[in-house]
Amino acid sequence: MNKTETTTASPRMVRPPKLDGTVLEAMQACFAEVARHSHRLDEAPNPRTVAAEFAKLHDLVLTPAERARLDKPPLLPGSLWDDRAWKLLTNFITRPEFMPVHLVRFALLTGAIEVSDERITHRFVRMAEAYRCRHPLDLKAIGDAMQEVRMSSAALGRHFLWNAWAQWKPFRWGTEAVARYFREHTDLLVEALTAKDRHASIAHRGALEVLAQMSAIPKPLIEPLWKIAWTGPKPERPLAQPCLEKTPDCLEQVKAAVGSKSADVRAIAANWLCRIGDDTCEQPLLEAVMKEADELARAAMMSALERLQVPLSEYLTRESMLKEAAAGLAKKQPKELEHFPFDQLPAVHWADNKSRVAPEIVRWWIVQGCLAKNPQASPLLKRIAAEIVLTDRERLGQFVLETWIDLDTSPRNREALLQRARTRALTTQARAQKSLADLQAQMAKASAKEREELNDYLRYLQENAATPFEDIIENELAMLREFDRPTAIGSKGVLSVAAAMCGPAAVPVIKGYLNEWYGTRAAQCCALLQLLGCLDDSAAIQLMLAVGARFRTKSIQQEAARQTLSLAERKGWTVDEMADRTAPDAGLDESGALTLDYGHRRFTARLLLTLEFALEDAAGKPLKTLPTPLKNDDAVKAAESKKLLMAARKGLASVVQSQTARLFEAMCTQRSWRYADWDQFLNHHLVLRHLCQRLVWSIHERGRLTGTFRALPDQSLTDLHDAPVRPAKDAEVRLVHESLVTPAVSEGWRRHFADYKVEPLFAQLGKAAFQLEPARAQESDLLEFLGHLVNGLKLRRKAAALGLIRGPAGEGGWFTEYQKHFASLGVIAVVEFTGNAVPERDLLTALKALRFAATDPAAGGSMPLSLGEVPPVLLSECWNDLRQIAAEGSGFDPDWEKKTQM
Known part of the structure; x- marks a missing residue:
């Protein structure tokens, strides 16, 4: 990487106030x-030395002598940056007297910025985030x-642009920052x-992310952007194109590109014009498609x-499709399809x-798809499929x-494998x-x-x-079958x-593949998720959401999040709205029942308030199980009914x-529904209505809580005094939480549920609520349970029961955190402890901290959140978990x- 110093204005030599x-x-x-508190006292800093060094913070510049001294081990080695040290340092660097120059010098003294190569470390990133909670700060100020x-x-800019691992997202500070x-x-x-x-x-x-946030593109960057947009790596082209759309002549250049000498550029230009959607795009595309000879470019234009x-x-006549297919199939076929x-x-x-659709047309669809290397269906192919x-x-x-999955997972041809096994066996035998x-x-x-x-x-080598020789061949064959499986990713x-x-029917097949091959075939899993994003099916959507x-x-999680967001945008919904509208109904009819046909007889499975099926015969007589078919019953229909x-x-x-997990998350994030939507998609849903009846809801009008209610089996609403509730259609509906209602309301609803013998879906009321003190809003860690000892296996069991999953494992399979994901809000709650191995062992562990991070599953990366940035209900619930x-x-x-x- 070129590290030539960037051209900048002369430093502003304005002396900051002297620290008293x-x-x-x-x-x-x-x-x-x-x-x-340090475990490693040999590395612990001498407080007097630190104070003497720190006294120089009011000086403006680093002298050569200082730079040479700072190039030695820092005052605070990285091994000592534990939770308590971090909290102490954070409280200090956020003092009101501190200016950005003090922050930088402090980072130099403690090694958070390394002097030798002016490298920004992750510790400085955390410092800057903490400092900004109390002081104005942006990248320019740093x-x-x-x-x-x-x-x-320039070291700061390079750190931001060149370090994917840094996961520093100052865009949360605002675009101008x-x-x-x-x-x-x-x-x-x-x-x-x-x-x-x-x-x-x-x-x-990194550069494309920055340019996406800028209102105007600086002139020196326009030419490199065009190069990426036309010939850059495929994942980067859609990032460069919106940046170029901010330039004056972008649309005209893209129109002109449909006549480019390069077929790839013509295809890219066609897709780009489609996304721009300008009325003037139609004519250039029509003219280009009339004379386009390249199959892929023509398909993109169509x-x-x-x-x-x-x-x-x-x-797009059927005759023209057959003619195009014949021309395409006359050319050399992709080698990836030789076994199709x-x-x-x-x-x-x-x-x-x-x-019948001509077989040549069907074959050409497959060949054309293979050449395009895109597992998503084009609008054109979807239109043809509808016919x-x-x-x-x-x-x-x-x-x-199923054929693609079979080609991807089936062992290779036995004869070819056997030949390779023999060759390897000869080598193994000669080596022995x-x-x-x-x-x-x-x-x-x-x-x-x-x-x-x-x-x-000697005995071991003699046995080998x-x-x-035949046994050696079998061993080699077994290893080849296990580790040398084929892959169909080239024909995705x-x-x-x-x-x-x-x-x-595609959904369970894809789900099975994801569950089996997630660890070794991530690229194939992502391709199947892209396919899934094209299916207009509620089960497909629910799988992507999950x-x-x-x-x-x-x-794989990030790809599913991208596809979910893309599908929601195409439908004009938020992800939450899409989840509401596609919640499965378990195959029930409008009355909430399932008809089971035996031919001569019929039975009904009716969904109860307890979310269990009650069986009854045609006369309404209860049954414990479906009966054995009689002679005059249809055996095939009876078997199908049992499967159903x-x-x-x-x-x-x-x-x-x-859906219970989704409603709990909605309570934590205080998601709101427009009442009319809530009534249609939740209260009248064949399954969700039963969940809604076991929860307490609140009504908000003009930002003010105006009442609480519970839904009844007939879809009417009642308050805690059994009076009817009729919200306005545009009123907001939310889930109630202990921290948001008075003690009298909380107690009244708990008594209501007990009187009517209704089991709450989950605990909304009656448990301790955590209230964050305003003075702690800028802290990043909750340390209330620091040092509480818990057996490692008990910790695992309780964490799993509360919905927490094991965090990432490091060297030797050691991990130090459990996580709970709140996908709709893009937040992860992290419970940190002293650590355990994978799989967990019966170790004595201690809790350390509860912290939160903002995530972007679609793009990757996360950034710490201050406690004040976490929704109060979510903070209270996670505190209760801890x-x-x-x-x-x-x-x-x-x-x-x-x-x-250890």
């Missing part, structure tokens, strides 16, 4: 406390402060956008015209005249999906014999004592060398056909679990650090 003695005394006391001590302010700095450092953005080393993709992403709602009937069973493709028919008989197209889509001969030669020269020591190794584009054609909210593999009931019970359990976990142990122990050391 009280500040230095506070500093000395702070470091004395750090030293007192850069100016670095210049004031004669450091390069970042843009002001980079308007003065455009050369850093040019350097990042034109980088070509192995870290180039990181730099490109899809763009389809999105622009241009009639395509004259360009084209001869087994199911026949499909046009819906209007029931004539095919529904059952036919779903059968074709399912065949393509050579090792035995070498050892025998060594032992011939060794003393009697040395030979005795080598006897066990004597292994029959064929999934676009499945994306356009598949029905609900994976996006919580999944084992981060990249089993699937409904399983589906109901899944709906109740997922309180319950602490109650599983023996309480606080002043020697917790020693007792939990």
Whole structure:
């Protein structure tokens, strides 16, 4: 990376106020406390030395002597930056006397900025976040402060642009907090956008993220942006294009590009014009499509015209499709499809005249998809699919999906594997014999004592060398089957056909693949999620929501979140609104029942308030189970009815679990519904209404709480005095929480539930509520249960019961936190403890802190939140989680650090 100093204005040599003695005394006391708590006293800083060094903070610049001294080990080694030290230091650096230059010098003294290469560390990032909670601060102010001590302010910009691991997102400070700095450092953005080393993709992403926030694009960056937009890596092109749309002649240049000599550029331009959606885009696309010879570019143009709602009937006749297919199939076919069973493709028919779709057309869809390498269905293919008989197209889509998965997961051809196993077996056998001969030669020269020591190794090598050759082949074959499986990722584009054609049957197949292959085939899982995002099916949407909210593999979770957000935007909903509108109903009819047909007899499974199915016969007589079919019953229908009931019970359990979690999160985040929407999508939903009846809701009008209510089985509403409630259609509805109502209201509702023998869905009322003191709003950690001892296995069980999952494991499988994700808010609650191994062992552990981070699953990364930034109900609930976990142990122990050391 080029580290040439950026051109900037001369440093502003304005001396900051001199820090008085009280500040230095506070500093000395702070470091004395750090030293007192340190495990590693040999590394602990000397408070007097620290105070003496810190006294120089009022000086403006670093002298050469100071820089040389600071290039040695810092006053506060990284090993001492634990939770208590961090809290002490945070309280100190947020003092009102501190200016940005003091912050920078303090970072230099403590090693948070490394002098030798002016490297910004993650500790300085945390410092800056903490400082900004009490003082105005943006990137420019930090850069100016670095210049004031004669450091390069470019180091700050490079850290921001080139370090994906840093996960620093000052955009939360406001757009100008970042843009002001980079308007003065455009050369850093040019350097990042034109980088070509192995870290180039990181730099490109960083620069594009900055430019997306700027209202105008600086002139030196326009040419590099065009280069990325046309020929850059595929993931970067859609990031560069919106930046270029801020430039004056962008639209005209994109229109002109549909006539480019490059087919790739023509396709990119077509898709870009479609996204811009300007009325003037239609004519250039129509002219270009008439003379386009490249199949992929023509398909992109046709899809763009389809999105622009241009009639395509004259360009998209079945004769023209057959002609295009014949021309495409006459060319060399992709090698990725050499094993695809084209001869087994199911026949499909046009819906209007029931004539068969020419097999060449179907085959060309698959070949064209493979060439495009995009598993998502184009609008054009979706339109064509709509003209095919529904059952036919779903059968074709399912065949393509299952075939692709089979090609991706089935072992390779046995003969080819056997040949490779023989070759490897010869090598293994020769190596074993050579090792035995070498050892025998060594032992011939060794003393009697040395030979005795080598006897066990000799026997081991003799056994290896004597292994029959056929046994070696079988061992090698087993390893090849396990570790040398094929992959169909190169042909993922064929999934676009499945994306356009598949029905609900695709969802369990994709879910099964995700659950089995999440650990080793993340790219394939992401491709299937892109397919899933094209299915207009409630089960598909619910699967994406579930994976996006919580999944084992981060990249798969992020892809699900991206697809969920994209689908919601296409439908004009928020993600929460989409979840409401697509909640599954377990196959119930409008009356909340399931009809089970035996042919001669019929039975009914009716959903009770207890969220269980009650069986009854045609006369209304209760049944414990479905009866055995009689002779005059239809055996096939009876078997299907039993399967239907089993699937409904399983589906109901899944709906109740997922929707209960969603409602609990809605309480924590204080999500609000417009009453009319709540009544339609929750109160009248066949399953959700039963959940709503076990909760207390509040009404808000003009931002003021005006009442509380509970829903009844007939969908009417009542207050705690049994009076009817009729909210206005535009009133806001939220879930009640203990911290938001008076003690009298809380007690009244608890008595109401007891009187009517209604079991609350989850605890809203009656438990302790945590109220954050205003003075603690800028703190990042809750340390109320620091040092509470808990057995490691008890901690795991209680954490799991409360919905927390194990955090990331580090070296040796050691992890130090449990997490709870609140996907709708983009927040993670983190319970930190002294640590355990994976899988958990029966160790004595101690709780340390509760903290929160803002996340962006779609983009990755997270940033710490201050406690004041966390919604009060969510903070109270997580505090209660921690309180319950602490109650599983023996309480606080002043020697917790020693007792939990490994």
